[in-house]
Amino acid sequence: MKIEWWYWILAGFILIGLELVIPSFTIIWFGFGALLVGILLLLAPSLSDWLQVLLWAIFSVLFTIIWFKYLKPKKDNTHAGLSKEAIVGESGIIIRGTTDSYAKGTVRFRISILGADEWICFADEALKVGDSVMVEDIEGQMLKVKKI
DSSP states (O other), X not given: OXXXXXXXXXXXXXXXXXXXXXXXXXXXXXXXXXXXHHXXXXXXXXXXXXXXXXXXXXXXXXXXXXXXXXXXXXXXXXXXTHHHHHHTTOEEEEEEOOSSTXXXXXXXXXXXXXXXXXXXXXXXSOOOTTOEEEEEEEETTEEEEEEO
C-alpha cells in the first residue's frame, strides 16, 4: 500500500486538532511535520514510504526543537515582589483597630488592591478605628502600615 499525500495532510490536521484535546504543545509540531511531508509528497510523488516516515520524524523533531529552544516565550521568573510594588504606598482607613503595637488590625482601601479592599495589617504603634494609614511593606498576607 502506497502512502498518499493526502494521508499526511489528514494526519497533520488530526494531530493539530488533537493538541486542542491534549494540551501538551508538542503534538502540534508532529502535525506540522505531517503537513510538510504531505506537501513534499504532493510536489515529489516518488518519495518512498520509509523516506516519508523518516522526513516526518525529522521535521517533527526539528519543529519541536525550534519551538522550545528559540521561539517559546521565556518564563517570567519575577513573580516575587510584584504584589509588593502594587500595594506599597497605597493609603487606607483602619476599620478594626489595635490596642498595642504589632497587633493585627484591618485596613480598608478605596479601591481593590490585588483583588481585595480589606487587608489584615499591623504597625509599630497602636491603631484606632478611623486612622489614615499608608502601606510600608507586605509580609506574607499582612500589610505593615504607618499612620499618616
